[in-house]
Amino acid sequence: MHPLPELLAPAGSIEKLKTAILYGADAVYLGGKAFGLRAKAVNFDHDELAQAVAFAHQRGVRLFVTVNIMAHNRDLDALPAYLRELADLGVDALIIGDAGIFRLARRIVPEMKIHISTQANITNSQSALFWQDQGASRVNLARELSLAEIRQVKEALSAKVEVFVHGALCISYSGRCMLSHYLTGRDANQGACAHPCRYSYRLEEEKRPGEYFPVMEDERGVYIFNSKDLCLLNRLPELLAAGVDSVKLEGRMKGIYYAGGIVRIYRAALDYIEQQRHNDPTAKIEMPPDFMAEILKLGSRGYSENFFDGSVDAENMLYSGPKVTQDYVPAAIIAKQGEPVQMEIRHVIRPGDALEYMGPGLENIPFTIKELRTLDDSLLDQANPGLTVKVVADRHIAWQQYALVRRVRPSTGSGSASPLAAP
Ligand code: SF4
Numbered sequence: 001m002h003p004l005p006e007l008l009a010p011a012g013s014i015e016k017l018k019t020a021i022l023y024g025a026d027a028v029y030l031g032g033k034a035f036g037l038r039a040k041a042v043n044f045d046h047d048e049l050a051q052a053v054a055f056a057h058q059r060g061v062r063l064f065v066t067v068n069i070m071a072h073n074r075d076l077d078a079l080p081a082y083l084r085e086l087a088d089l090g091v092d093a094l095i096i097g098d099a100g101i102f103r104l105a106r107r108i109v110p111e112m113k114i115h116i117s118t119q120a121n122i123t124n125s126q127s128a129l130f131w132q133d134q135g136a137s138r139v140n141l142a143r144e145l146s147l148a149e150i151r152q153v154k155e156a157l158s159a160k161v162e163v164f165v166h167g168a169l170c171i172s173y174s175g176r177c178m179l180s181h182y183l184t185g186r187d188a189n190q191g192a193c194a195h196p197c198r199y200s201y202r203l204e205e206e207k208r209p210g211e212y213f214p215v216m217e218d219e220r221g222v223y224i225f226n227s228k229d230l231c232l233l234n235r236l237p238e239l240l241a242a243g244v245d246s247v248k249l250e251g252r253m254k255g256i257y258y259a260g261g262i263v264r265i266y267r268a269a270l271d272y273i274e275q276q277r278h279n280d281p282t283a284k285i286e287m288p289p290d291f292m293a294e295i296l297k298l299g300s301r302g303y304s305e306n307f308f309d310g311s312v313d314a315e316n317m318l319y320s321g322p323k324v325t326q327d328y329v330p331a332a333i334i335a336k337q338g339e340p341v342q343m344e345i346r347h348v349i350r351p352g353d354a355l356e357y358m359g360p361g362l363e364n365i366p367f368t369i370k371e372l373r374t375l376d377d378s379l380l381d382q383a384n385p386g387l388t389v390k391v392v393a394d395r396h397i398a399w400q401q402y403a404l405v406r407r408v409r410p411s412t413g414s415g416s417a418s419p420l421a422a423p
Pocket residue numbers: 169170171172175176177178179180188193194195196197198
């Protein structure tokens with residue numbers, strides 16, 4: 001039986017890193033201020049990186065840094081000092097997609113582990129072996145592979161194999177895309193994608209400006225490039241059986257509610273599989289529907305298993321619109337545990353409001369706010385986003401610092417069934 005794979009989570013900011021670790025990430029990845037894709041994420045400077053490494057290592061969590069731009073010569077001068085800085089900070093591995101940066105890193109910081117980014121588009125065993133021969137300790141496979149192909153690559157390799165299991169997809173090969181660059185001047189390969197594949201497009205004939213041709217799929221427009229998000233939650237047992245070493249979650253630019261919530265669900269799912277394997281090593285494991293139900297509470301743009309069974313078709317695209325309504329919103333983050341608990345507010349709350357504490361595992365604990373107070377104990381009739389307040393709940397809860405609290409989105413009025421379809 002293969003060991004349980006590492007759960008690798010995005011950490012777009014220090015607070016997301018702390019929440020990801022609380023909810024059970026084995027490793028986190030993040031970008032420094034330079035040379036990492038996701039230019040719009042709150043990337044880490046030197047001091048923040050040092051703080052992140054210390055926080056992760058104190059809790060036995062590995063920390064990887066993305067250096068995965070497609071570099072031009074103008075990028076190369078500053079790289080050696082940056083790579084040295086990352087090594088000195090104690091970063092556990094570099095995530096690299098560009099062969100030139102890889103070559104530099106092998107010479108400047110030969111002691112560092114290098115993981116090959118999905119940007120390198122590894123789609124076959126020979127390509128994976130090439131990077132292994134160069135000294136890569138891990139490869140992240142292109143998101144366009146089927147389970148059978150993932151298994152073949154894994155069997156050919158002694159280096160570790162990492163697979164994306166959840167998050168946004170691109171219509172281009174694992175993000176090697178120029179659409180954003182051409183349409184907006186923002187280069188996806190330099191971490192600045194404006195996501196024009198999610199835009200609504202209309203057709204206009206040049207001699208009739210302002211008149212749109214009726215090519216819409218629905219009344220909101222045509223979303224010709226707009227892929228659903230990846231979700232392999234229900235396929236985790238097969239991925240584990242294939243011996244994958246790390247399952248990776250996408251989402252460094254997502255909000256803390258989504259990013260933390262996804263880590264929590266995948267942690268619970270991996271632990272569930274481990275328990276089932278322990279009970280009966282030969283049994284076929286099916287994921288109970290609770291896991292997908294919990295994912296749907298986080299909201300999404302629709303889910304797809306992408307190429308996992310072979311090829312994709314129009315079902316994997318989202319033609320009806322760029323967004324899907326989310327029934328829940330983040331209400332607060334636990335700033336300090338205790339009674340009364342201190343919460344950093346993300347959504348307006350008032351005494352009498354019904355909230356839900358997202359405990360580790362899939363434990364959701366409903367509670368009602370009895371009283372709100374400032375930190376110096378003045379009573380409040382409302383707490384606004386950004387404020388840290390004391391919250392008296394109507395029940396005792398074993399609060400944990402960095403955990404999340406959510407509420408039903410006020411306009412929906414209830415936790416109604418999500419409009420999303422499970423894959
Ligand atoms: S435009 Fe869309 S397909 Fe292209 S890199 Fe950005 S997110 Fe990916």
